[in-house]
Amino acid sequence: MDATIPDTDVVRTAVDLACRAPSVHNSQPWQWRYDAGRLDLYADPARLLVAADPRGRQLLISCGAALHHLTVAMASLRWRTHIDLLPRADGSRQVASVRFTRDAQPRSHDFDLLAAIRRRRTDRTAFSPLPDPLTAERLRAAAGAGVTVTVLPEDARPALVEATELSSAVRRYDASYQAELRWWAGHDFDTDGIPDSALATANERAMVSVGRAFPDPFTPRPSAAPTVVETGADRADASTVLMLGTPGDEPADWIRCGQALSAITLEATIARLATCTLTHLTDVDRSREVIRELAPDAGVPQLLIRVGTPTHPAPMNDTPRRSVSQVLTFA
Known part of the structure; x- marks a missing residue:
């Protein structure tokens, strides 16, 4: 050996x-x-x-x-x-x-x-605020070189909602996209896909105005009452949103963004925080431009991460x- x-x-x-x-x-x-x-x-x-x-x-x-x-x-x-x-x-x-x-x-x-x-x-429900204002900065520092992480301010939320609505409007009548989404989400396969238990219910989804429009779970479950106060346009979600940007928009940039995503979500998990990756906001050109305008000096926006204090129990079963x-x- x-x-x-x-x-x-x-x-x-x-x-x-x-x-x-x-x-x-x-x-x-x-x-x-x-x-x-x-x-x-x-x-x-x-x-x-x-x-x-x-x-x-x-x-x-x-x-x-x-x-x-x-x-x-x-x-x-x-x-x-x-x-x-x-x-x-x-x-x-x-x-x-x-x-x-x-x-x-x-x-x-x-x-x-x-x-x-x-x-x-991945937690698709609403979050309470971060326990410490410096937490977001610690997560930002975890990303390493090659990726710019921007902590978006609270007043950026209306633009995020606008980008979500633009993305949803483009996809709403795209039969191929909808069929693909339903193939991967809400089926309890043994090896892959998003299981039923990991999808947000309609009530939970309504509290997060920047989430992807996944289908409802096939098996409805009681939704835990949120522990945060309603906050106007977003109703319940008080997460902090991080934007990951790269110098270019080439395959190497995408890979480095994935490395940063892993680093940030693992650090958040150590801190017992909830995270949810938002890639649908950068899939569509129109919504991506809205995101880019939020931090024009931060490079090409690749994805966003919602992070905050969890308000619902973590799923008991492992994701397949x-x-x-x-x-x-x-x-």
């Missing part, structure tokens, strides 16, 4: 944790291949959301989140990751190539991040995931 490279059990464990990363509609659009110390990540075109994500932007954001999760997992196993991003315009599926050195010295915070991988969930054997091959 070569002690200078991770063995297959280590890689299998790390990839299993990496695949807990958030992905668009929980599509998990990735494949991994390990060969003699090198782990290659590929986009899975069979899981591209053709109607919602024809450019593959959200697909690569999802892959970037998985890369960051992998880094966290390997650090806890005392392996440092060295990532080469390899998105190319020639249509190659390869996203990144990763090598490892046995010199990581994890600290307590690294193990907190590891535990957060298992605990993190594909098995490692389905996404990882060994040379």
Whole structure:
């Protein structure tokens, strides 16, 4: 056995944790291949959301989140990751190539991040305010280089509502988009998709004026009473919204945005905060321009994250995931 490279059990464990990363509609659009110390990540075109994500932007954001999760997992196993991003315009599926050195010295915070991988969930209900005004700044700092994170002020909320309505209007009569959304959301599949229990009820959805218009759950459940006071246009949601922007709008920018998304949501999970990623506001050109005007010096807006104090109990069941054997091959 070569002690200078991770063995297959280590890689299998790390990839299993990496695949807990958030992905668009929980599509998990990735494949991994390990060969003699090198782990290659590929986009899975069979899981591209053709109607919602024809450019593959959200697909690569999802892959970037998985890369960051992998880094966290390997650090806890005392392996440092060295990532080469390899998105190319020639249509190659390869996203990144990763090598490892046995010199990581994890600290307590690294193990907190590891535990957060298992605990993190997307919460589509309304949030109470952040417990500390400085919390948003700490989350912003977690993103690292290559991505600008802007904490949007409260007076930006009407523009966010406008962008939501523009996005919804464009999609409302798009039969392909609606069919795709209903394929991925509200079905209790064993391996992927958004389960029924993770969807907001109609009452919960009405309290969040900037959320994506997912279908109602097939199995209605009683909605916990919100613990926040109604606040005018948004009625209940008092979340803080973070905007993630990049210098350009190319595949490498999308991957780095996904890495930042993972870092922010894991830090929020450690702080016992709720998060919900909003990608629908940057899917449509008209709504994306509204978002861009909120922070014109922050780069190209890629996604937004609602973050706040949860007002509802966390789901009891894990979100379904594909098995490692389905996404990882060994040379």
